[in-house]
Amino acid sequence: MAQPVLEWQAGTVTEIRPETRQTKSFTLALPKWMAHRAGMHYDVRLTAPDGYQTERSYSVASAPERVGVVELTVERIEDGEVSPYLHDVVVTGDQIEVRGPIGGYFVWEVALGGPLLLIGGGSGVVPLMAMLRHRAAQHATVPVRILYSTRTPDDVIYRQELDSLAAGDRGFEAFFTFTRLAPPGWTGYRRRIDAAMLGEVIKPFGTRARVYVCGPTLLVEAVASALVPMGLPIEQIRTERFGPTGV
Ligand SMILES: Cc1cc2nc3c(=O)[nH]c(=O)nc-3n(C[C@H](O)[C@H](O)[C@H](O)COP(=O)(O)OP(=O)(O)OC[C@H]3O[C@@H](n4cnc5c(N)ncnc54)[C@H](O)[C@@H]3O)c2cc1C
Numbered sequence: 034m035a036q037p038v039l040e041w042q043a044g045t046v047t048e049i050r051p052e053t054r055q056t057k058s059f060t061l062a063l064p065k066w067m068a069h070r071a072g073m074h075y076d077v078r079l080t081a082p083d084g085y086q087t088e089r090s091y092s093v094a095s096a097p098e099r100v101g102v103v104e105l106t107v108e109r110i111e112d113g114e115v116s117p118y119l120h121d122v123v124v125t126g127d128q129i130e131v132r133g134p135i136g137g138y139f140v141w142e143v144a145l146g147g148p149l150l151l152i153g154g155g156s157g158v159v160p161l162m163a164m165l166r167h168r169a170a171q172h173a174t175v176p177v178r179i180l181y182s183t184r185t186p187d188d189v190i191y192r193q194e195l196d197s198l199a200a201g202d203r204g205f206e207a208f209f210t211f212t213r214l215a216p217p218g219w220t221g222y223r224r225r226i227d228a229a230m231l232g233e234v235i236k237p238f239g240t241r242a243r244v245y246v247c248g249p250t251l252l253v254e255a256v257a258s259a260l261v262p263m264g265l266p267i268e269q270i271r272t273e274r275f276g277p278t279g280v
Contacts, residue, residue: 039135040065041078043128047102052190056156057120058094058106061129068097071163072140072245072273075103075133079115089115092159092247092273093134096166103133106190108156110276139273141245143168147175148238152226152256154182154248157275161247162191165198165205178206180234182226182252184213208234226252228259240264247273 044061051057074092095104109120123129141149141164151161158181168175183189189209199207210222210230222230235242242265246256253272260270 039132041130041132044103044131046123046125046127046129049123049125052106053188055188056106056108056190058104059119059123059129060095060102060104061131062102063131066101066103067134068100069093069103069134069163070137070140070142071097071167072160073134073136073163074160075105075131076135077105077115077119078130078132079118080130087114090135092163094159094162094166096163096170098167098170103131106156106159106162139245139247139271141167141243143171143173143175145243147177148242149175149177150235150238150242150244151177151179152181152231152244152246152248153179154226154252155184155188155275156190157246157248157252157273158190159247160273161245162194164245165195168205169198169202174204176204176238178208178234178238180208180210180226180230182210182212182248185211186214186216186219226256226259228262231256231259232263235260235263235265240266240269242269244270245273246270247275249276250274 042065044063047062048060074090076088076090078088080086091105093103094106107116107119110116153161195207199205212225215223246253253274257272
């Protein structure tokens with residue numbers, strides 16, 4: 034079925050929440066809100082006074098159960114065009130033009146089942162968080178594990194929420210790997226995601242796992258090419274690439 038043509042609409046920023054040094058979450062109230070599927074994104078369009086326009090995509094972080102609003106979590110890219118504007122200029126009450134929800138491939142909903150393995154790098158955790166929030170809102174018991182790679186512990190987005198979800202839910206486990214700096218006494222992973230790490234995290238699920246991988250292109254490609262030799266059917270692996278650099 035063809036997707037309906039989506040119109041641009043002006044969302045009102047109702048809340049801005051710092052998540053880490055480099056990321057902030059923006060809650061937008063949308064006059065023409067439509068339920069998304071966890072994993073979908075919105076396009077954000079900025080227009081300069083001279084009429085110049087530029088667009089970027091941002092995944093929805095919130096669950097579809099949060100009616101009327103979408104939450105976008107944006108990492109500030111130092112020399113970027115759009116993300117520094119969102120971080121440094123936009124304030125609560127501003128209006129931002131958005132179009133969405135977009136995408137139908139990198140999506141998960143409870144009815145698709147599991148077990149689910151979510152693999153994220155940096156801000157690639159955003160659509161995975163929407164999946165976890167959707168699962169929690171539905172009180173679903175689908176087994177899920179997340180493997181989340183960041184440079185340092187301070188770069189982990191949604192840390193508290195991930196920890197409290199894991200504490201209250203025996204069906205959910207979170208694994209972190211820090212590629213540059215691990216906290217003192219850290220006994221977990223401290224390297225880029227590799228085949229050995231994937232093998233350990235996927236073990237209880239085996240080849241039944243449905244896998245969603247999102248993050249920098251290098252991470253996504255490394256993970257996908259390590260998963261295929263493990264015998265995972267290709268149609269069980271879904272990927273989304275956010276940007277050019279590696280974590
Ligand atoms: C489907 C989809 C969903 C996305 N969801 C999110 C999201 O939820 N949160 C989020 O923060 N971003 C997300 N992105 C990335 C986002 O669309 C922008 O690419 C990002 O914010 C950079 O835009 P910019 O205008 O600030 O930088 P640009 O002006 O586009 O780029 C500036 C410089 O930074 C480099 N660069 C661009 N993107 C990245 C990146 N992601 N990491 C490192 N370097 C980069 C460019 O190569 C360039 O050198 C998503 C992308 C896609 C395709």
